[in-house]
Amino acid sequence: KSLETFYGIGHQHSSRILAKFHIFPGARLGALPTKTVTAITAELSTMTIETDLRQSVQGNIIRLRDMGSYRGRRHAMGLPVRGQRTRSQITTARKLNKVAKQN
């Protein structure tokens, strides 16, 4: 559902939010009563999503680098962090393991 378009909400969280407000998974957003939509917005604002989440993830990576840890160095070099092989298969690491903003 469209709840999952928020960064930080996937299938688990969206199902739980829907269950909390008695919304079935196939519901259309336009068909929901306004007070339910407001309640969901309130619920979402209590969770870390979107910018808050991105900043916290970024902050974690910067912290790792600044304290000189192995993981931080791997992020800085754009190499696999989790102990994978570097002889081959590192395109994803090259693309995603950055210290700068995560997309």
Added chain:
Amino acid sequence: MASPACWKCLSRPSPLQMTSQIQLRSATAAFSTTTPVFNVVKKKTAAGKLIQSKAGQAKTLRLKKKAPVKMGKPPAPGERKAMRKRVVLSNTNALAVPGMQDLKKDIVGNLGKEFVGRVLGIEGKTVDALRAAEAFKPHQSWCFFRRPGILIREETIVLGEKIIDAEKEGGLKLVLDGDRVTGKSLMLVSALAMAHVRGWIVLNVPEAQELTNAVTDYAAIEGSKLYSQNTYTASWLTAIAKTNAAILDKLKLTQEHPEVPIPLPADITLTRLCELGARDPEISWPILQALWKEMTANGRPPIIMALDGLQYISQDSLYRTPDFKPIHSHDLAIVDHFLAYLSGEKTFPNGGAAIAATSRSHAPTSKSMELAIRKSQERQFGGRVIERDTWGRERYDDIRAIEAFRNDENLRSIEVFAERDPWEKNYDARSDRALAKIETMKLAGLSRIEARGLMEYWAQSGLLRKQVDEKIVTEKWTLAGNGVVGEIERGALHMRI
């Protein structure tokens, strides 16, 4: 595409030339009539690009896909769904069967052995009512015939007798079971048609999975553990009003209904009551309860409630509570209402029937329901008799039977009663309780007389263009696994070779 060796087209190449050109051709059909030597379609290298990836990696050919051209008017919203779900009940290309009797009130009361194998037509008013109740399903083959008709099987006669008996107080609690395509849903149609013709009020839930699939909205009912399904109830009320318009138009409100939030005018017909509920889903459930109270008041006609897909309501639904626990199907208000009558917890004061059919094509397995059906069959026909077959192998499907046979070599047959498997975890306690006292009717293949009657009806309608004699009846009957109706239909009607 015409074959290359077509004698009519002199411009076509010879087969020898064709085979050598096949590798050069693309996968698209040849619309051009020029010979393939001059008509080689070039590969799409012009459109593609060779992309040099990062150092050390292979070149890749990235072909740009052309976006499909949208032509024509897209269908209106809801049109595709309507096309999918449409039910065609009449086909003017089919012949009208001469001498086809209709299912009438007195016939239902007097269905005797002479009716076995006959196909009785359904009257126009009943057809309209059942269409509104969604008793006819799109995948059934009503569209081949001139008018809808039902085959009278021995089981239909038994069902007719049970319906007549159920007109007194108490009511019938029946489950229709049987293998895939043995005619369970059609037996439900027969039951609904017979009830309607006798003047009963008809309620039908065509697909139980629509209730438990989490495809309609749900809301908790305050003050109880149940959940109502408002949009479904509203559309159900429309269907009930339309199906039973003839009866409900003449009945008026006789009681007070405090549970309905809106003020009800004192003198409205029950049809109007249904309309009020259908208009506003928020109050549809209280209105359905009010309608039910009215319909079960004194002097009102008997009620038949039918449901197709018993397995879906014998387990958890796909809905969740706010605590994210699954909601059991029995906690859904409509299901709870139906099961109250199927389980015998409540009885119909003016007579009535609660009939459920199982679905064997792709429904989930419900161990509790299977056990309940077996036990019910044993209550009706005695314990299962286990026999040794001609090769001395025992035929059993019960653990106790195996042990008994192992212990006593001289046993020819014993009676074994189905018991709960002590190691099985997937029983559903609530279904066990709800289905403890049901009556079952197990449908199997047709007898040859019934098969012959059905095939003669098809032949008279102009669909089966063969002489219907013992040979063809036996052939189709045997190929259909000893007379399974759906397979006979597939073999004789659908596969028109």
